[in-house]
Amino acid sequence: MGRSPDGWAAWIMGGLMIAALYGAFVYAPRERVMGDVQRIFYVHLPLAWVGFVAFGHSAWAAVQYLRTGRRGWDAASAAAAEIGVLFATLVIVTGSLWARPVWNTWWTWDPQLVTYLILWFIYAGYLMLRAAAGDDERQRRIAAVFAIVGFADVPLVWLSARYLRALSPVIFTSRSIGLAPQMAWALGVGLVAWTLVYAVIVQLRTRLGVMEGDVAALAEGRSRPA
Amino acid sequence: MTYLFWSFAVVWIGLCAYIRVLMRRTRMLEEELRRLAGEPSDAPRTASWMEDRPAPAGRDTPSPVSRAAP
Numbered sequence A: 001m002g003r004s005p006d007g008w009a010a011w012i013m014g015g016l017m018i019a020a021l022y023g024a025f026v027y028a029p030r031e032r033v034m035g036d037v038q039r040i041f042y043v044h045l046p047l048a049w050v051g052f053v054a055f056g057h058s059a060w061a062a063v064q065y066l067r068t069g070r071r072g073w074d075a076a077s078a079a080a081a082e083i084g085v086l087f088a089t090l091v092i093v094t095g096s097l098w099a100r101p102v103w104n105t106w107w108t109w110d111p112q113l114v115t116y117l118i119l120w121f122i123y124a125g126y127l128m129l130r131a132a133a134g135d136d137e138r139q140r141r142i143a144a145v146f147a148i149v150g151f152a153d154v155p156l157v158w159l160s161a162r163y164l165r166a167l168s169p170v171i172f173t174s175r176s177i178g179l180a181p182q183m184a185w186a187l188g189v190g191l192v193a194w195t196l197v198y199a200v201i202v203q204l205r206t207r208l209g210v211m212e213g214d215v216a217a218l219a220e221g222r223s224r225p226a
Numbered sequence B: 001m002t003y004l005f006w007s008f009a010v011v012w013i014g015l016c017a018y019i020r021v022l023m024r025r026t027r028m029l030e031e032e033l034r035r036l037a038g039e040p041s042d043a044p045r046t047a048s049w050m051e052d053r054p055a056p057a058g059r060d061t062p063s064p065v066s067r068a069a070p
Helices: A005-027 A035-070 A071-103 A110-135 A135-150 A153-163 A181-219 B001-036 B048-052 B064-067
Strands: none
Touching: A005 A035, A005 A181, A005 B001, A035 A071, A035 A110, A035 A135, A035 A153, A035 A181, A035 B001, A071 A110, A071 A135, A071 A181, A071 B001, A110 A153, A135 B064, A181 B001
16 A cells, blocks of 8 residues: 555654654753753744754745746745744744743834844735735736745844844854754754755645646636646 | 633644644645546535436437337
8 A cells, every 4th residue: 555745744744743742842952941842943043944944945935936827836936935934933932932031022113123124024015915916917927926036124123132232142153053952953953854844835835826727727627737 | 720721722722723623624725626627526415416317208218128128
């Protein structure tokens, strides 16, 4: 009995996610200063990473759409942006939940948080633009340009965390990882697990976007788009 | 630990809700695609039992008995 690739991915994803939860709650040692609340970090950072991957994926698919004009790329770009916004929202929520007991604030207007909020607004705007524009070639091209330009904010978030005064600690430097080995393992498993979650969801959402195009084309009496 | 548990729960509730919406929308679109392509649907259809039954024998429909009659 052969299992489908989707079935395998789901099983691997489930196993890795259990390992990531075990790593975050049990395997990783308790942080000396922050205590158990620091364990939010093991979900917060992977979510942020996947958010960046999603926005990068959206911009790359948008470039491919502008180059080839194939609807599949447009669907992939929209899917990645939508999931990116979802993950970015969860990053902001988990960041606030982490900051409140540790730094005694839900939010602070430091450059990293502000640039991240701008990134969220850019892609939320992109989704609103797509929802309002409808199924039109010109609008899709404008949305693709929007997705590409929006990605320019991602390096700003990265650089602001690194070089400007920010609430989030800098973990990765060019010389070392600023974590105990067990913490680094827990984080690594979390990064892999959440990246796989993204890969599975984005595939599902892209398929949905292609089907939406098919339904719209069939409803109008056109043949299915490429 | 309770605070930590609920923080993780927020993430999982958000993710599960999103996946649930995606799955429901996918099922609806699959059904819509089948309908538009004119293929038979997998979903239960209302009153489908009526379509499978033979037409009721009315006054003008000959029954096996009347057909056999001279």
